[in-house]
Amino acid sequence: MSYWLLKTEPDDWSWDQQVKAGKKGEAWTGVRNAQARNFMREMKKDDLAFFYHTGDEKRIVGVVKVAKEAYQDPTTDDERWLVVDVVAIEPVPTPVTLADIKSEPKLAEMKLVKNARLSVQPVTAAEWKLVSKMVGLK
Template sequence: MAKRYWLMKSEPDAYGWNDLEAEGEGTWDGVRNHRAANNLRAMQVGDEAFFYHSNIGKEIVGIVTISQSGLTDPSDPEGKWAAVKVKPVRKVARPVSLKQMKADPRLAEMEMLKLSRLSVAEVTPEDWDYILTLADR
């Protein structure tokens, strides 16, 4: 199966890029939206995701890889929500802001922009490559 790409939002004052880097591997849990949880369930080891700081910054700050998939959210006592483990790959050279993505017609169809409250969104390979060009300038 081909590698898939994602965007995962986290509030940096709760769990930010620096926290993940310090840990080396983190559990992505606490997602309580059905579509976002389905995206977590669809992830496979080796998939990559943009790490997006929501609330504060509102920008893509790094890239992570899915290191474990198919987990049950440890913060869910009923065991019905999904989780994955992620490892940092690298910080992006230049953060890509929400404002920049919204203003770019090439990104108009991004799931994250169309469903702005979605905390875990799929990213097409074309959008992934394009965002990387913006982040690595």
């Protein structure tokens, strides 16, 4: 299993909206960065991802699971762009901010710290374990 972090503006697509999408989930649309698209191409069914609110919040608020692997983004005719479907798994007990993550020396190499603008990014198993502990997940 691989781990990821998916970033969204809560005004565009929020954790509450993701939860309301139910067990069917929702396509993670609108990615227009080649590196982020390539990461989406690597995602496999049942991979887990932190759900991260950008903007004023800048914090991890939940965990989602990949329900369907990469396919053509239905919001564009440009075949270069892909989506994956994700389903809400659980909210995090204690949302963790970007500042919290940056203050943890063991996370200094995390993509979120190094390339905070990337909307889809991998998370190593060690990072996943530490951040999961920080947000209060088992």
